[in-house]
Amino acid sequence: MTTRDITLIALFTALTAVMAVFPPVTLPLLPVPITAQSLGVMLAGGVLGAKRGGLAILLLLVLVAIGLPLLSGGRGGLSVFFGPTAGFLLGWLLAAIAIGWMTEKFWDGLSFVSATLICVIGGIGVMYAVGIPGITLMAGVPISKAFMGSVTFIPGDIVKALIAAAVMVTVKKSYPIIGQAA
C-alpha cells in the first residue's frame, strides 16, 4: 500500500460520508426516497477495487461506530449497529468488496452493461443477502416478510446501480485507478 492508496481510501470514505447529504431523489409511485449513500459503496468498489474499496467502507463504519453522524439523516454512533437494519451495514462492506473484485476481473472489457450487472449483483444481490437475514436475526421477522419489506428499496437501488456504472465507465476512460498496483 502506497501513500496514494491510503489517500484514495480516506477520500472515498469521506466521499461516501458526504453522499449522505446529497438531495434525496424520489421516484414516482414509490414511498421511499433514494439516498445516495449506497451509491458511494458501489463507487468505492467499482473505482478503487476490492481491497482499497473494502477498506474505505470499513473505515467509514469505524468512524460511524465511534460516534460521527456520517450516515444519511445524520445517523451515527453505536446504536446503528444494534438496530434492526444493522445487517445492511455489514452488507455495505461485503458489497464494496464483491463489486471491486468483479470489476477487477472484468476490467479489460468493462462496458456500461457489464458495470451495471456488477453493481446489481454486488450492490443489490450481496447487500440484501446479508441485510435481510440481519432483520430476521434482530427482529425475529421471517425472511420472507423481511424481504417483502425491503423490496420497495430495490427500484431505487437499480437507479443507483445505473449511475454507479456510468461513473465507473467514465472514470475508467478518464482517470483509471484499478489496474495500477494496489
Added chain:
Amino acid sequence: MLTDLYIPGDSALHRARPAWKLALLFVYCTAIFVVTHPGMLGAGLVLVALSYGIAGLSARDALTAIRPALFVLVIIFAAQLWLESLGMAIYVTLRLMALLMAAALVTYTTRASEFTEGILALLSRAPAWVPKDKIALAMSLVWRFIPMIRAQFDEVREAQRARGLERNMLALVVPLVVRTLKTADEVAEAITARSLD
C-alpha cells in the same frame, strides 16, 4: 464542521474508560438476547433508564436514539402483531429499543477522540505486521477530507444549478468523483514530499 454525537457531562459514565463501556454494552446485549424472558427485558429497560439518569441525560436524548429507527420499528411491530401476538410484538420492539438506547448511551458519553486514542493505543501494541502508521494516517486524513469534499460538493452543485442540473445525480457525482481522484494525487505527492512515507 465535523462534530460527534457526544453530549458533554461529568458523570461516572462520562469518565469511565471507553473499553469498559464497550465491554458492558456487549455483555448487556448478549444478556437480553440470550435470556428471552420478559423479566430480563424489564430489568434491562430499568437499567438503561437508570444509566441515563446517572449520566445526566434526559428522556429526550433516549428518544433521539430511537427516532431514526422508528419507521422500521413500526413495521416490525406490525409484522409481529400479524404473525405472532401482541405480547410478542411488544417484546421484540422493546428489546430493539433497549439495544438502541444502550448503544446510544455509550456514544453520548464518549468523545470520538477518546475512541480514536483507544484505537491508536491498541495499535501501538499490535504485532509488527499491522501497518499502524498507515491506519493512523488514513483515520486522520478522513477528518480533513470530509469538510473538503463537502465544500467541493457545494461548488459542483452551484455550478450544475446554473445549468438546471442540480437534481441530476449523474451530473453531481461524475465531477465530484473525478475531482476526488485528482485530489488524491495532489495530497499523496504532498505527503511523500514531506517524507512521511
